[in-house]
Amino acid sequence: MENNIIEPRTLAGFMELLPSEQILFNQMKDTIEGVYKSYGFLPLDTPIIELSEILLAKAGGETEKQIYRFTKGDNDLSLRFDLTVPLAKYVAKNYGNLSFPFRRYQIGKVYRGEKPQKGRYREFYQCDIDVIGDGELDISNDAELLNVIYTIFTKLGFNDFTIRINNRKILNGLFEEIGQKENAEEILRIIDKIEKIGKEAVIKEFKELGVSENAINKINSFIEITGTTEEKLAKLETIAQNETYQSGINELKEVIKKVGLFGVPQQNYEIDLTIARGLDYYTGTVCETFLNKYKELGSVCSGGRYENLAGNYTNKKLPGVGVSIGLSRLFYKLNELGLINASQKSISKLLIIPMAENDTILKKATELANNLRALNINTEVYLSNKKLKAKMKYADKLEIPYIIVIGEDEINTKTIKIKNMATGEEQEAELDAAIVAKKIEL
Amino acid sequence: MENNIIEPRTLAGFMELLPSEQILFNQMKDTIEGVYKSYGFLPLDTPIIELSEILLAKAGGETEKQIYRFTKGDNDLSLRFDLTVPLAKYVAKNYGNLSFPFRRYQIGKVYRGEKPQKGRYREFYQCDIDVIGDGELDISNDAELLNVIYTIFTKLGFNDFTIRINNRKILNGLFEEIGQKENAEEILRIIDKIEKIGKEAVIKEFKELGVSENAINKINSFIEITGTTEEKLAKLETIAQNETYQSGINELKEVIKKVGLFGVPQQNYEIDLTIARGLDYYTGTVCETFLNKYKELGSVCSGGRYENLAGNYTNKKLPGVGVSIGLSRLFYKLNELGLINASQKSISKLLIIPMAENDTILKKATELANNLRALNINTEVYLSNKKLKAKMKYADKLEIPYIIVIGEDEINTKTIKIKNMATGEEQEAELDAAIVAKKIEL
Numbered sequence: 001m002e003n004n005i006i007e008p009r010t011l012a013g014f015m016e017l018l019p020s021e022q023i024l025f026n027q028m029k030d031t032i033e034g035v036y037k038s039y040g041f042l043p044l045d046t047p048i049i050e051l052s053e054i055l056l057a058k059a060g061g062e063t064e065k066q067i068y069r070f071t072k073g074d075n076d077l078s079l080r081f082d083l084t085v086p087l088a089k090y091v092a093k094n095y096g097n098l099s100f101p102f103r104r105y106q107i108g109k110v111y112r113g114e115k116p117q118k119g120r121y122r123e124f125y126q127c128d129i130d131v132i133g134d135g136e137l138d139i140s141n142d143a144e145l146l147n148v149i150y151t152i153f154t155k156l157g158f159n160d161f162t163i164r165i166n167n168r169k170i171l172n173g174l175f176e177e178i179g180q181k182e183n184a185e186e187i188l189r190i191i192d193k194i195e196k197i198g199k200e201a202v203i204k205e206f207k208e209l210g211v212s213e214n215a216i217n218k219i220n221s222f223i224e225i226t227g228t229t230e231e232k233l234a235k236l237e238t239i240a241q242n243e244t245y246q247s248g249i250n251e252l253k254e255v256i257k258k259v260g261l262f263g264v265p266q267q268n269y270e271i272d273l274t275i276a277r278g279l280d281y282y283t284g285t286v287c288e289t290f291l292n293k294y295k296e297l298g299s300v301c302s303g304g305r306y307e308n309l310a311g312n313y314t315n316k317k318l319p320g321v322g323v324s325i326g327l328s329r330l331f332y333k334l335n336e337l338g339l340i341n342a343s344q345k346s347i348s349k350l351l352i353i354p355m356a357e358n359d360t361i362l363k364k365a366t367e368l369a370n371n372l373r374a375l376n377i378n379t380e381v382y383l384s385n386k387k388l389k390a391k392m393k394y395a396d397k398l399e400i401p402y403i404i405v406i407g408e409d410e411i412n413t414k415t416i417k418i419k420n421m422a423t424g425e426e427q428e429a430e431l432d433a434a435i436v437a438k439k440i441e442l
Numbered sequence: 443m444e445n446n447i448i449e450p451r452t453l454a455g456f457m458e459l460l461p462s463e464q465i466l467f468n469q470m471k472d473t474i475e476g477v478y479k480s481y482g483f484l485p486l487d488t489p490i491i492e493l494s495e496i497l498l499a500k501a502g503g504e505t506e507k508q509i510y511r512f513t514k515g516d517n518d519l520s521l522r523f524d525l526t527v528p529l530a531k532y533v534a535k536n537y538g539n540l541s542f543p544f545r546r547y548q549i550g551k552v553y554r555g556e557k558p559q560k561g562r563y564r565e566f567y568q569c570d571i572d573v574i575g576d577g578e579l580d581i582s583n584d585a586e587l588l589n590v591i592y593t594i595f596t597k598l599g600f601n602d603f604t605i606r607i608n609n610r611k612i613l614n615g616l617f618e619e620i621g622q623k624e625n626a627e628e629i630l631r632i633i634d635k636i637e638k639i640g641k642e643a644v645i646k647e648f649k650e651l652g653v654s655e656n657a658i659n660k661i662n663s664f665i666e667i668t669g670t671t672e673e674k675l676a677k678l679e680t681i682a683q684n685e686t687y688q689s690g691i692n693e694l695k696e697v698i699k700k701v702g703l704f705g706v707p708q709q710n711y712e713i714d715l716t717i718a719r720g721l722d723y724y725t726g727t728v729c730e731t732f733l734n735k736y737k738e739l740g741s742v743c744s745g746g747r748y749e750n751l752a753g754n755y756t757n758k759k760l761p762g763v764g765v766s767i768g769l770s771r772l773f774y775k776l777n778e779l780g781l782i783n784a785s786q787k788s789i790s791k792l793l794i795i796p797m798a799e800n801d802t803i804l805k806k807a808t809e810l811a812n813n814l815r816a817l818n819i820n821t822e823v824y825l826s827n828k829k830l831k832a833k834m835k836y837a838d839k840l841e842i843p844y845i846i847v848i849g850e851d852e853i854n855t856k857t858i859k860i861k862n863m864a865t866g867e868e869q870e871a872e873l874d875a876a877i878v879a880k881k882i883e884l
Contacts, residue, residue, distance in 0.1 A: 006499050008535040008755035011517070014489040016532065018539055019546070022485045038815040040790030040822030040842075043464045047456040047565050048490065048551065049510075057448050068491075070512030072555055075453070090458065093450040097460055099787075099839045101826060104461070109490060113514055123489050133826070140804070140825040147808070151815070261801055262808040313450035345541075348482030359703055362582070366589070366704045373480040373593070380482030383582040384543060384575070397541045400482075 013116030014123045015328050020342040025331050028156060028340075029107060032127045032325060035152045036105035039144070041129050044106045046086040052076040054089055057312035058281075066112040079111035083128045084309075084322065091132055092313035100134035101141065107327075119332045130322030132309055137319045139251055142285040142305055143258030145323050149289055149301050150264040152325070160292045161300075163264070164272035167252040168282050168304070170236065171273075173245025174222055178215040187211070188276040191223060195274075195295075223274050229256055232271045248284075255285055283307040285321065297333050301325045346398040348380040350440060353395070355407030357385045364431070365406045371433030377440070395421060402440050406431075455558030456565045457770050462784040467773050470598060470782075471549060474569045474767060477594045478547035481586070483571050486548045488528040494518040496531055499754035500723075508554040521553040525570045526751075526764065533574055534755035542576035543583065549769075561774045572764030574751055579761045581693055584727040584747055585700030587765050591731055591743050592706040594767070602734045603742075605706070606714035609694040610724050610746070612678065613715075615687025616664055620657035629653070630718040633665060637716075637737075665716050671698055674713045690726075697727055725749040727763065739775050743767045788840040790822040792882060795837070797849030799827045806873070807848045813875030819882070837863060844882050848873075 010016045017025055037043075052069055055078045068079040080086050083106045091102060107127045114120055129148060131141045146163050153161050175184045190205045199220075206216045218239065225235045233256075236249055252271065259269050277286045284305035291297055303323030310318050334340045350372065354365040365381050372379040380400070382391045388405070395403045403419045410416045410431060417426045418439055429435050452458045459467055479485075494511055497520045510521040522528050525548045533544060549569045556562055571590060573583045588605050595603050617626045632647045641662075648658050660681065667677045675698075678691055694713065701711050719728045726747035733739055745765030752760050776782045792814065796807040807823050814821040822842070824833045830847070837845045845861050852858045852873060859868045860881055871877050 004754075005757065006495060006754055008496065008531040008752070009493070010489060010531075010535070011491060011493060011519075014491065016488055018536060019484040019486065022487060025487070026485050035815075037789050038818070038820050040788065040793075040820050042461040042789060043468050044461065045464060045467070046458055047452060049453060049456065049553075049565060051451070051453060053448060054450065068512075068514055070510075072510055077453075089450040089452075093452070094460060099836060101836075103822070111491075123491060136826075138799075138826045140799070140827075144808075144823070144825060147812075151812075257801070258804065261805045263812050310450070312446075312448055315447065346482065347479050347484060351482075357580075357582070359699070362700065363703045366586075370589075370593075370705050373477075376480070378480050378482050380545070381586070383586055384578075384580045385582075394541060 011122070013114070013121050015121055015332070018342075020345045021335070023344050023347060024335075024340060024342045025327075028331060029125070029127070029327060031155050032152055032327070033105070033107055035148060035155060036107075036127075036129050038151075039103075039129075039148055041103045041105040044087070044090065044104045045108065046080070046083070046090055046106065048079055048109065048111075049077050050080060050086060050089070052078040054313075055080060055085055058085070063112075066114055068111045068113060081112050082110055083108060083126050083324070084130070087128075087130060087132075088310040088318075089313055091318060092310040092316070095314065095316060100132065101137060102132040102134075103129070104132075105129045119329050119336070121328045121332075124326060124328035127325040127327050128322060130309075130320050132318050132320040135317055135319075137321065139254050139285075139305075140258055142251075142255050142321045143262055145303065145321055146255070146259045146269065146287060147262040147264055149287075149323055150268055152301070153289065158291060161268060161289060162292055163259075163269040163287055163289045163301075164275050165252065165255060165259070165269060165285065165287045166271065166273055166275040167248040167255075167285055168276070169244050169248025169284060170252060171248075171276055173242050173248055174219070174240055176242050176244055177240035178212075178218050180211060180215055183209055183211065187219070191219075191274050192276055194223065225273055229271055232273075236273075251284055277302060277304060281306050287323065294333075294337060294339070297330075297337075300330050344399075346380075346400045348378045348398070348400050350377060350379045350402045350404065350436075351382060351395045351398075351400040352379060353382045353388070353391045353403060353405045355388070355405055355410075360411060361406055361408070364411050368404070368406070368431065368433055368436070372437060375433060375437045377437055404436070453564070455556070455563050457563055457774070460784075462787045463777070465786050465789060466777075466782060466784040467769075470773060471567070471569070471769060473597050474594055474769070475547070475549055477590060477597060478549075478569075478571050480593075481545075481571075481590055483545045483547040486529070486532065486546045487550065488522070488525070488532055488548065490521055490551065490553075491519050492522060492528060492531070494520040496755075497522060497527055500527070505554075508556055510553045510555055523554050524552055525550060525568050525766070526572070529570075529572060529574075530752040530760075531755055533760060534752040534758070537756065537758060542574065543579060544574040544576075545571070546574075547571045561771050561778070563770045563774075566768060566770035569767040569769050570764060572751075572762050574760050574762040577759050577761075579763065581696050581727075581747075582700055584693075584697050584763045585704055587745065587763055588697070588701045588711065588729060589704040589706055591729075591765055592710055594743070595731065600733060603710060603731060604734055605701075605711040605729055605731045605743075606717050607694065607697060607701070607711060607727065607729050608713065608715055608717040609690040609697075609727055610718070611686050611690025611726060612694060613690075613718055615684050615690055616661070616682055618684050618686055619682035620654075620660050622653060622657055625651055625653065629661070633661075633716050634718055636665065667715055671713055674715075678715075693726055719744060719746060723748050729765065736775075736779060736781070739772075739779075742772050786841075788822075788842045790820045790840070790842050792819060792821045792844045792846065792878075793824060793837045793840075793842045794821060795824045795830070795833045795845060795847045797830070797847055797852075802853060803848055803850070806853050810846070810848070810873065810875055810878070814879060817875060817879045819879055846878070 110126050175181050194202050275288050282304035286304035288299035289301040305321040309320045352365045354361045369379045369381045404416050414431045416431050419426045617623050636644050717730050724746035728746035730741035731743040747763040751762045794807045796803045811821045811823045846858050856873045858873050861868045
């Protein structure tokens with residue numbers, strides 16, 4: 001009707017992939033989901049829109065600025081900016097209907113109106129697991145989640161990665177010891193930057209904050225602790241003695257021991273006393289995961305333990321531990337580095353090409369296709385009335401692994417040729433789904 | 443910090459399921475996705491937020507009123523209200539990078555600010571497939587999509603359903619014949635209501651619209667055509683002769699013939715001349731799917747053919763055909779009718795219970811669990827330090843099919859007991875994942 005063409009475009013900061021990239025993205029997502037399920041985590045799917053009052057109960061600062069918030073009718077609404085706040089609401093709301101420890105996974109889009117830049121998205125997938133206890137939650141669960149992280153990155157094809165583990169109580173105890181409790185957040189923020197800006201710059205920032213020489217030395221000797229896990233733990237003991245600090249060390253020891261017991265190889269985890277996740281709500285175990293050859297990626301999976309998940313929505317004490325993978329960013333970065341490769345252009349294993357558009361041929365072609373699908377082989381039938389060359393070009397362009405052309409001859413002789421499109425090789429087979437399936441599944 | 447408890451609640455019209463319901467919902471979603479993939483449809487995942495200018499290029503009326511629209515920074519944004527408009531944008535934008543016919547599926551949430559009522563959601567899942575041609579698209583594709591619908595509902599466990607098929611050109615040709623072209627939309631809207639309000643009321647509405655007695659008779663004899671498919675087609679021929687009408691009949695004949703050729707049993711499809719999908723943009727084949735014993739559900743899967751998908755975004759002619767399942771509503775209705783049953787409370791097949799929290803036991807328990815997971819058996823380890831009774835209660839409540847208790851004895855004798863929680867039966871087995879897997883997979 002109108003010739004007014006609107007330029008088709010997608011908002012900056014919103015990922016929209018080509019089919020081959022989407023296939024790869026979904027494979028990664030399915031791998032993560034598969035591992036979560038293999039550990040028995042229950043699926044959850046909460047709304048993307050919630051009342052602002054609910055979502056922003058605890059938020060503030062950056063989060064509040066970045067949020068997508070709007071009114072519809074009388075409702076003040078927001079798009080979720082993570083999957084943890086909706087989980088807190090969900091557990092408080094459905095407390096009586098859940099079995100504890102409540103173990104759930106959720107994979108879904110979240111929204112943050114950050115300044116878009118390469119690899120930073122405004123709409124992105126988070127893949128979360130959390131275990132929520134009713135009143136208490138054994139620290140073994142912290143160790144198990146680290147085991148889940150190990151399984152995922154191994155399944156994604158990585159070997160050289162390290163899960164770095166710390167405990168917030170150790171940091172809090174340290175700050176208590178040096179009389180810097182009120183500066184804790186700020187000090188954590190500064191420590192977090194040490195890999196980026198270096199030791200000198202960190203010390204300078206401590207001084208500007210008004211931290212005493214003595215305290216700075218203590219912090220320094222703390223973050224400079226090196227050695228094997230055992231050596232680190234031994235040195236840690238000497239730095240402070242207060243109860244928070246000691247309880248942090250005990251928890252860390254326990255987690256470290258159990259991560260090993262649960263089967264994570266020693267080279268895939270270590271104590272890192274600079275891991276703080278300062279801006280988050282963690283109160284015990286904290287962890288980050290790094291691909292050792294690509295540390296510039298930042299942490300690819302982070303999380304930790306929190307004393308009380310849903311304090312804004314219930315008086316019940318619900319401690320939990322969880323980890324999260326920011327899949328959209330991870331996908332973008334791995335793709336950019338060439339560590340993953342969107343090479344699969346089709347999800348069909350086989351394309352059946354009817355030689356001509358006549359009833360007998362179409363019937364046989366679709367019958368074979370239906371039977372192959374029933375045998376779990378993704379099968380496409382080429383249904384446009386084009387020249388054979390155009391049909392072959394389609395298979396070529398999508399790199400469909402196998403093709404079968406069906407014409408009168410094939411139907412009369414009950415024999416077809418299965419062409420391997422990568423090698424060009426052809427093998428003869430009976431016109432029978434089970435036989436075809438066997439040949440192409442080899 | 444604060445004792446201000448905010449009541450945890452979810453917005454009206456937003457589905458949020460308990461875990462057992464979510465498991466069932468996901469199974470349905472996975473079935474649909476599995477069928478889409480088995481036909482070789484490519485996955486797509488477009489943003490939920492788009493520029494309003496893009497999303498509302500064609501919209502108007504009801505759609506525009508229902509939309510979630512807001513500004514963020516300088517951008518006028520909207521949440522997608524279907525998956526077709528984003529597809530049109532996507533195909534226009536990525537035209538050069540796609541292979542045609544472009545076959546894609548997309549399963550995702552869409553948003554419509556309707557008055558919430560039972561089974562009507564403001565956030566709901568649509569499961570779409572479309573085939574888009576470049577310039578032209580063979581009508582065989584229309585028939586294939588009906589075959590996909592057949593496969594899905596069969597796989598979902600239904601047998602007694604009918605795909606009702608019509609062609610918009612027949613309707614348009616009829617209106618042309620009776621000089622009611624300009625009232626076409628309104629007449630279609632009235633015909634659509636015939637099952638609800640009855641023939642008399644429909645005739646009354648036609649009169650109010652100013653349709654002549656003669657024309658009403660013609661419409662009546664048209665929608666009253668009955669008989670077998672062949673009889674219907676024969677009677678149709680007699681009612682009008684213009685080109686649009688005849689071309690509609692020819693297309694309908696072709697689709698009906700091919701649906702049969704492609705393997706859909708005769709009892710699962712029929713011609714229904716009252717199917718119009720009046721408010722949509724269809725131009726040829728249209729279809730709706732009804733569960734015959736539960737017609738009050740309305741159509742559970744609808745779609746059709748459109749001349750030109752992306753006319754708002756490109757001058758390229760891109761005809762297509764697609765069908766869509768409104769999964770959230772379908773799930774709600776089937777659940778309400780008791781046709782599906784959220785009976786599975788856990789996705790774990792097996793719970794391993796360490797008798798005590800000591801290192802040797804935990805190590806063996808998690809080792810067995812890891813090995814079972816590697817054999818694709820979803821396995822959970824109970825990790826809270828409770829009494830055995832509390833641990834068993836957890837397995838009971840979640841109805842986990844099997845449990846294995848591991849203590850010192852089991853480790854020393856290398857023998858465990860696998861308890862079937864439904865029957866109470868116990869079978870002895872070696873403490874070995876492959877053996878355990880075999881026993882519980884029987």
